[in-house]
Structure formats: structure tokens, C-alpha cells
Amino acid sequence: MKIKAISRVEEDYTRECKADLLKVHRNLDPALRPLHRAKEYKRALNAVKLDKTFAKPFLGALEGHNDGITSLAKSPTHLSVVLSGAADGEIRLWDMTSRRSLRILYGHAGAVRGLSVTYDGRRCISCGDDGTIRLWPMPRAALSEMFSSGGSVIPRQHAKLVCDTKTGGALRDVDCHWGKETFATAGAAVEIWSEGRTEPAAQFSWGVDTVLSVRFNPVEPDVFASCGSDRSIALYDVRTQTPIRKLVMQTKSTKLSWNPMEAFNFTVANEDTNLYSFDMRKLTVATCIHKDFVSAVLDVDYSPTGREFVAGSYDRTVRIFDYNGGHSRDVYHLKRMQRVFCTRFSMDGTYVISGSDDMNVRVWKAKAGSQLGTLLPREKRAKQYRNALQERFKHMPEIKKIARHQHVPKAIHQAQKMRRTMEGAVRKKKANRVEHGAANAAVEEYMPARKERIVAEVE
């Protein structure tokens, strides 16, 4: 026979000091809480309102460039290192913690179009309109510089190695291999270079005018992809030394980014205001279309967690999307922020960096309402509870309305309205054609949106 005795240990109920919280014992019987759902709904509502109230994503602007920012690069090993290249050929190295530029790398005659840091974070490579590729040892600023009060003249630095492109013309992009000392440049053709050599190791061209961007796959590092001015997205393999597949879309893709957690998935920024996610094994259909911009999308970069990415557009906004989200999770804009030419997600997935035409590099939070800095365990739990509540009740009309609301500048709002009208007109026209057309008109007209913008997959 088992006897259950009621017992009470004195220690459990004694506070060691006055600041300790008293342990509260609750009866967890759900029957005693008939209104828990209404209560939690209210809490969720408050949470979502708080989230919007405290959404202050802008952290600061890095000032110093004298022309529009055309390229950005983050170091894969150091969080505080960011490089930015401007249209006047100046490259600046920034220290994110102190928000100051530590070095000026100069030598480019035209705009700096591509910037990339090697996988070990020791060197950075830049290329630009002057058709040269410059290799710089990553400058290490002295600690004293980082912690000085400022006001001193920023030291300048020359490139260690300068190579000229062999295909002629300007260079549009550069990207480093994620495991070797190799990098690829995009210009009249794609060239593969080995560090320390002035001649390209390989050259790929596949019936294209200009290659606009090139990006290595971080997970499967020998695969890389490029976007071309012939509206193509091409895949290459360094091992087989050939381009492997090409996809032609209706409009030009500007930039591309691989998902660092999913080897075969990548997202392209397109000039038709959308972003398209693809599985490289099946290019005939996009896995997701990410809408919301009202002008050409100019850059895209994945968060290292692979769950979200940031994109910047010509419409002067930066938007953050979930990797499978059809619409943006957040939109960032400022009164004085101009066309956004480049965006990057920081390597810890917490910050977003954008470079725009107004000569500023801006730093944002990746989650607008998040509180940065160390949280007490209790605060952390409360935050997680709030987030969980929001997640649970996100389909409720009121909460959905608040959570989905994004304030945008008037110009963009109007452009959105215009786009909606135009889309409506197209839809109506389609419906009319189907109604009055041939029997199979519906099949021809109603192509899935994910296939609609794809022209061909070229072998």
C-alpha cells in the first residue's frame, strides 16, 4: 500500500535574500481557467501592439563617403568588419562597434561595383568600372584607433595586387569561393581567378552581353551562379569547368543570393519588382515569389540562419522577407534614404546593412521591435512568451491587421495602389479572354504565377 503524505520542505519557501521572488504554487488544472483563451488573446494583442510601438529599427548611419554607395561586403569571420565601395572609387573599412571608418582603400578610377572578403577574412577583393581587380590585405586597425575619440585623419592604403580583366570593359561583381583562395568576377564574361595570379584560371561565357553579378554557393562551394543582362540566371560548376544550366526570365535579374542553410536554394532579385526563389534542381518553376517592392530590386542577401533575407530596391526601401514568405515581413525607409544599391545581412543574423545613393551606409536591426543587448532571464522568458502568443493568435483578424500593417511613404503607397489597379486590369482581361475565348483558353491564360515569368530553361 502506498501512502501519500502531504509534506512541505521549509527550504523551498524561504527566501535567501529580500530580492528573491517568492515561489508561487499554482494549481495548473485547466478546468480552473475557463477564460484562459480570452486572456491570452488579450495578451497577444498587447504584445503585437508593443511590438509595433517599439519598432525602431534604425541604429545609425555610417557617414564618410563622398558619393553614392555602390557595393558592400561583410567579413565571413568578423562581425564588426564591413567594407563599402562608392561610385567615386573609394573603399572604406568600417568598424561597426564604433561606427567609424578605420581605413580608406583607394586606387579605383571608376565606381566600385564588386566587393568581397575571402572565406578566411584575411583579404578583400574589389573590382569596378575601371576594369581592374584589386586585392587588399584586410587592414587591421590598431586598437588605439578603434577606441580613440576620433577626429584624426583616416589612414589610406593601396592595393597589394592589381589585375586587369582579360575580357575588356567594366567589371560588375566579384565573389570569393567559400573554401579556396579562388574568386570569380563578372563582366563581359565570368572569369575565375586564383589569388596571387594576374591571369584568370578559367573563363566562362555563354552567349551573354554582360554578366551582372556572380555569387558562390556557401554550402556547396564549387557551384556558383550568375545573372546576365540577357535576362538569364546561369549556374556553373568549378569542378567540371563548365556552365551547367541557364534560366531565362522575362525581365533582368540583378543580384542573386544562395541560402546558406539550404544548398540548392537561391533567391534572385529581379527588375520586375519581385524576388524569385529557385531550387537549382528544378528550374522550370520558382519555389516562391516574394512581392511588395514597387520598383526594381537591386540587391538581396540571405541571413546566415537561412530563414530570412534582406533586399533593397530602387524605390528607396529595404525589405526583409521570410525565406518562404510571399510578402515582406518588414519595410525600412527613411526620409533621406535614396535608392538602395546594396544590402547585407550581418553574419550573426541580427543586423542589416544597406548602402544607398545618398552616400550613407545604414545599419538596421533585423527585427524591428527586438530589444538588443543582454536580457535578464525573466525578460527573456517574457519576450519569448509574447512572441509565442503572437505566433499562436496571428490569424485573428485584429492581431493580423496590426501585425501586417506597414507604413510606407506616400509615393510608394500610391505606386502600390497603381500596381494593384494594373494587376486587376490584367486579371479582368484574362477572365474576359477565358470567358469568350476558345475552350482551352483557361489553360493558356491561367498559368501558375511561379511559372509565368520564366521564359526557358536552357541546357
Add this chain to the structure above:
Amino acid sequence: MLESESDEPEEARANGVADLSEEDDDDDEDGEEMDEEDDSEPASAEEEEEEDEEDEEDDEEEDEEDDEEDEEARAALVSDVVGVPRADKRRRLKRGITEHGREGEFALGPAVGSANETDLTDPGAPPGLSIASLMASVEGQGAAAAAIGSARRRLDRLANKKATPDAVPLPRVVNERIERKAAYETTKADIAKWQPIVKENREKPTLNFVGVERDKMHRKKTLASINTDFVPENDFEKEIMAHLKEANALTGEDVERAEDLALNELTPEEARERRARLAKMRNLLFKHEMKAKRVKAIKSKTFHRHNRKTGAMKVIDGETGEEIGDDDAALEGLDPDNSVEAKREYLRAQERMLLKHKNTSRWAKRAIKKGLAHLPGTKEAIAEQLRIGQELKRKIGIGGERGASRDDDDDEYSTDAETDSDDDAPGVVGGGAGAGDVNDRRRALAKAKLRTMQAIEEGAAGAEEEGGLFALPFMARHMKKKREEAEEEAKQLLRDIERAEREAAAGAGGSDDDEGFGGGLGDGDWGKGAEKFEETDDGVGQRRSRIVSFGGGVTAGGGGPSGNAKPKRPPREDGSDSENDGGPRELGDDVDDDDEDAAIDRNETKMKRGANRAARRAAAAGEAGDPLAAAQVPEVSGPATHPAATVTVHQSEVKELTAAAKKSGSALKARMAARASGRGAVVVTAGPKPADRKIDMAMDRDDDDDDDAKNHPASNGVADLNQRDLLSRAFAGDDVVGEFEADKNAEVTDELPKVDVPKQMPGWGGWADVQAKRGPPKWQLEAERKARATQQKALKARRDANLKHVVISERYDKKVAGFNVEHVPHGFDSKAVYEGSMRTPLGPDANTDKSFRDLTRPKVLVNAGAVIRPMTFPKGRRPKQKE
């Protein structure tokens, strides 16, 4: 092994060359040549013969020998018969070799690449370079043949093995495509090894980077930590420390200060200033871009013409880089020579476009609307505004040299009429421009004077130039006379103008007095409006209108049209039409005003009459009893289903009662009111609650005695009634069930979907007996039937359709809707699944600590400040092998 086998292109080339060379040799073989190109197998029949002859002496090929022997025998026979000496073997051979001899770097013999012995043996073999044809050139030389004898034997053996050459390679494009395809398939298969990992990660409720990244975290050493930790240990360090102390560079701050001083070539202030300037310029550029875009979007041609002329909204010219953004800049950017004129032109255009001074301001509108326009201060202010507007819009005399072109310009705009009139009648101008503008008048006079002078001068100048017919003496005399007359006239005019000028100068001070409303022709509508306001405000006006309203009661039809018949005059804001009329117009204006007033009065009268009529009708309805209202009353007040209620109601009281009932929303109150009036029993409401009913019963007991007696004759005297009877008697006359049903019916009907049934218009389709007999048309019946069916369906679909004693409201509740999701959200299979996901609470007050943590764990867990490296393939896992 064999070079000939691998070098297909060479072979092909050799083939071609051989053909060519052969063509040179014998022209009559053209037809065969063509064939050969297409299909070389049957083509070379003749060649075979030749070769046979050439290789006559080759006795090593055994299969050939028989043929050769035959050939030889035949040749011998022929020669014997004909008597011709047999051809020298040597010569014939030579002929064969000649071709080989001509062979060079670019030409091969005819045999090369064509069908040969090997082919003969194997007709199915493809044409190509053969060993035999290659060896042909080395043959014949005795010593050489002996030297290569063994090699040759081996080659022959090989040739007999029927080694076939490779096929022609594919075109480069095709080849590359195949390569790409293969490479893609390989890469695809290779990358598919990530599939299970990706799937796993996606399905994880929480993607955790914390454990993985913690070790890799790059910790930054701070200056402070280094400083605090550092202790000079050895001699070297100690010595350096001492030196540093001596050099005043011990701390970071000292070093920094020193560095700052050293690197102070370009002051940071300067750099910052420059940057700020650049930023501003860039911002301005953007703003201007926006402005230009807006201007470009304007479709009005007139606007653009103006814009081009005035440069008010000039967009940056790419070449010059000249920026003329806003108004002042536009003025500044104009030519210095005619800047005053241009400015005036610009202001004029601006005024014409913006209508700034035309009482369009909020203040002026409000003043006019509120009737404040006649107040002394306001009036003047408004007049001033209008005057400024007029002045700005006026085209003022510029130099005579620009006159002609300006007149042309004027013709484009109809509103410029006043400028023309200025030229014609300078004296009237002042009145037209709001009567007070002395400067304007002066300017106009000056202009007129100038013109006159010019005319005189021109006349004098033109006299000498004339020739031809006009040079004749009598013509000249006549012309001179005429000119003199004209001159005299001009002079007279000049004098007049001068006098007018003097007058104008004298009258400058007092001219403000003339600026009254009556005299001011250009003072716009508001002046008249104010007059009207004044008139209607005073008692006389009202009295007059009242008189009209009573007097004109009968001839109402006559008053209206006459009031409306007078066409409204177009608004005279710019005063252009009245200008030409001059003074006498004022009188007419007054008359007009009176007419207008009268018309307004008449309109008012009409309105008042309408109101009176309505009021009278209402009163009549109240007193005499509106049949419609009377008909409605019982419907509202008493249900038809109530059998016991005797309705003896005075209509007016019923109205009051129903109103009261509606107001309070309680039937009880209404009944109380009815009883208080002492007018007998009135049952107003249809379905009171049983409790209410009881109270009523108790209160009604006295009054309803006769009713009870009628309904229950056995009520008095019978003692042994059972409970049921008692109860039934107690609630006699209470048809609770019936009332409930009626209630339910009413509520349900209210909630049913409303269906519109098209009906014929009253009077349509019923004008003849035939039509009346026919009844309503088919379509109407059909529509009614459909509507009924819809309602029946909705009725059946109700949740309380089969519940007799229950009413379940299905009315859409807005407040509750806020807590409900309209559709099952994406990702949930059914409603039940979604409900299930919401069932358990999340909070710590209803969960244990552990389950609370589990339930609220975020989707992605990262370490703050740790670099997250791209995914690597797990070591333990093997990619799935493809078979």
C-alpha cells in the same frame, strides 16, 4: 595505335583534295564525281579498274591475283589480235605513281581517301584513309620495299582486322550542350545529398545555432582587458615601459593624441563640411528630379508653353547644368536687359495660373460664405485682393518695338481682352480696373501718347519714300493735304491726352472715393452678394417677401417660372465685358439687381409655400385621421393571433401608446399607460414574457371579469377541480406557446435572407379584363416561387429548425466576429486541427516551467554576437548512394 584512325579530320580533308585532283585529270568523270561526294561507295567503279591496272604486279594480294591474271590474259589477247605492242608495264606503273608524285603538303593522290582494296573486301566499311593507300607511295622501290617488309606485313594484318575509323565528331555547339547537360546532372545528383538535411531543418520547431556557434565565437580583446592584464615581466619589456613613460606615450590616450597631431594634414572639419555640402546638393538634386517628374506629367499644352516662356519650372539642362528651381531662381536666371518686363510677364502668368487673388483663399471664401464680406475691414481687404489680382493680370505697355509681337501673343488668350480695349479707349481704363488705379491710367495715357507720336513721325517719314503713281503731282498734292489733316488730328489727340494726364495727376488723391460698389465694374460677384445680404437682412426685404408669399399663393405657377426665366448673368470677375460699356451701364446694373432680388424673393416664397403645404397636410392628418396611419395602427398594436383580446381603441391614444411602448421598449409600461387613461382594456404587445404576463393578470383581474366569465363559465361554484384544471384556469387566456411561436417566427423571418422579388408596376398589365383574368405574368410567379424556395431552404438550414422550444439567433455578431477566424488558416487541415492547436494555454500560470519553456521556444535560437557559418555536411552522415 593507328594514327590514321584517330585523325578523322585529316582524312576528310584528304578525301576532298583527292577529289579535286582527280577532277583535274579527267573531266568526263564529272557525273561520277558528284555521286562520289554523296555516296562514295559505288562511285569509284572506274577507279577500281585503274587501280587494278596499277597494282597488276602486286602478287601478294592473293584474292586479287585471279582477276589480274584474267586481265593480263585478256590484254595479251587483245594486243595479239590488234597487233599493237603491249603497253610497257613500267610506263603504266609510272602513270600511277605520277599522281603520288604530285602529292604534297596540300594535295594527296586520287587514291587517298577513296575506296580501295580494303573496302572492296568489305563493302560495308565506311570510306576513309586506308593503310594500303598510305603505303602505295612507298611501294615499288625494291630496297625500300624490302626494308619495310616486316612493318608492312604487320600493317596488312591490322588492315585485315577490319579496324574502322572513328565517326565524324559532333559540332562544337552540340558537344558543349551535351557536356553541360552531363555536368548539370552530376551536380544535381551531388547536391541532392543535402535534401534530407534541409527537410529535417525545415521541420524542426527550433533551429538551434547556439551550441554550434558558441565555441567558434570570436571574442574580441578589448584595450581595457589588455591594459589591465599586461604586466612587464622581463627586462626588455621593463625597459620599453620606462622609455614610454619618458616619452609620455604610456597610455592609449597619449599615443592617440600624438597620432592626431601627426596626421592632421586635412582637417576633419573641412572634410565634414565638404561632405555636408555634397549631401545637400544630392538631396536638392533628388528633389528637383521629383519636381521635374511632376512637371513632365502635366499634360496641359498651355502650361508647357508658359513654362517654356517664363522658365518658372525649368528643369536642369544636362549640358549646362544650370538649375533654375523655384520662382526666385527663375527670375534671377533671366536676361538682365528685359528683366523687369520678363518679371512682370512671369508674375502675370503666375497670377493667371494660380488665381491667387481671386478670392480663392480660405479666408476670403469663408468671409463670403459667412456673409462677413460686407463688413468694412473685410470689404476693403477683399477689394484690395481683387485689385492686386487685376493689376497682376494686366499686360502693361512695354516698349513700342515689342508691340506688334505682343499683340500677336495676346490673341492667344481670350481673357486678355482688356489690353486691347486699353489701346482703343485709354480714357475708360481707370474705371475698368477698379476705378482707383491712377497709375494704370497714367501708364495707359503715356502709352497712347507714345503711339500717337510714333504715328506722326512715321507719317512724316513715309512721305518721302513714296513713288510710282503717288509721285504724280496731283496725287502728291492730295496726299499732302490728307497727311496734314491727319497730323492735325493727331496733334489734337495728343493735346487731349496731355490734358487727361494732367487730370489724372490731379485726381490721384481722390480717386479712392470712386471705388464704390456701384461704380466698380470690375469688383466681382461678391459685391452684389453683399448687397443682397444687406437687403434681405433688413426688415423691409423680409416684409416684402412675406407679402409676396401670401399674395401669390394662388398663382404659384406664375411666380416661379418668371423668377427662373431670367437667365443668370455670367460671373464678371475680371470685368472685361462691362468695361466697354462705360458709365451708363451702372443704371442698368441697378435695375438688374432689383430684378434679381425679386426673383430670389419669389424663390423663397415658393419654398415657404411648400413648407406650409406640408405642415397643413400634417395637421389635417392629425385631426381628421390619416387613413393610412389608422390602418397601420392595429397591425402594430395588436397581434392577429390573439383571440381573446377585444380591441376597443381610440386611435389617437393608440398612437400615443405605441409611441410610448416603442420608446420604453416595454409592453408593461404601455399597458399601464393605457389603464391610467381609463379607456378600457388594450392589449398592445404580442409576446410578453410569462412573468410579465402574470403581473398583468393580477392587475387586470378587475377589468377583465367579463372576459373570464365568457371564457370559463364553470369557474364559480365548482370545488373539486384538480390541479391541472386549476392551472389551466389560472393561466386562462394565456396562449404562451402561440406567443412564443409568433415570436420565433418574427425573429426567424427577420434573420432570413432578403430576396428581391421583381413586381409589376401598379397599373401595368391590368388595364383590360383579359389581362386581369390572366393574373400576374409567368416570370413574376416564377420569381416569387424562387424567392419562397430560397427562404424555405434558409429556414430549413437553420440550427433551430427542428427545435420547437428554442430560438437560436444566427445574426452576424460583429463583436464576436473579432474573436473568430473567418477561414481555416493555411497549414491547418481542418477546423478541428486549428481549434486543437489553440486549446492549451501557453502561459506560465497554466503550465509547468518546463512545458512553458518548450511551448514558447523561438523558431531560431542564435547567440548574440556570434558568427553563424554556412552549413557543413555532418560527418557521420553518408550521402545516399545512387544505383
